Amino acid sequence: MEFYEIYGPDVISEEMDDETVIINLESGCYYSLNAAATKIWEAVLSKMAIEASGAVSDVIAVMLEEKLIRKTEFAAVTRGTFVPDMSEGGPVPVIEKHSDIKEMLILDPIHEVEDLGWPNKKI
Numbered sequence: 368m369e370f371y372e373i374y375g376p377d378v379i380s381e382e383m384d385d386e387t388v389i390i391n392l393e394s395g396c397y398y399s400l401n402a403a404a405t406k407i408w409e410a411v412l413s414k415m416a417i418e419a420s421g422a423v424s425d426v427i428a429v430m431l432e433e434k435l436i437r438k439t440e441f442a443a444v445t446r447g448t449f450v451p452d453m454s455e456g457g458p459v460p461v462i463e464k465h466s467d468i469k470e471m472l473i474l475d476p477i478h479e480v481e482d483l484g485w486p487n488k489k490i
Contacts, residue, residue: 368416371436404460410449423451426460
């Protein structure tokens, strides 16, 4: 089992229905998680130990690579263990990366915008 934490203050998330959107303000990319991947994200937020194998391990690897989470030695307060449902035909966790609004997300709103304000980039 492993412990993970949010990478830093530049990573924010919002849950909507059965999915989650995570934004990395530093890279300007955002990520959509299906319901199964949202459970993994919730486990990280809750400081749970995670038993990562199979598709869960793949999602964790993407989160680590994209600097959404980082491995930590242990949680100060462990809230239990996240053990994924590995039953045949069960939901597969999926994380999708999007960079279509990257330029808007990484604009410096003080120095790089027109007089009209954000998100109008200076030319």
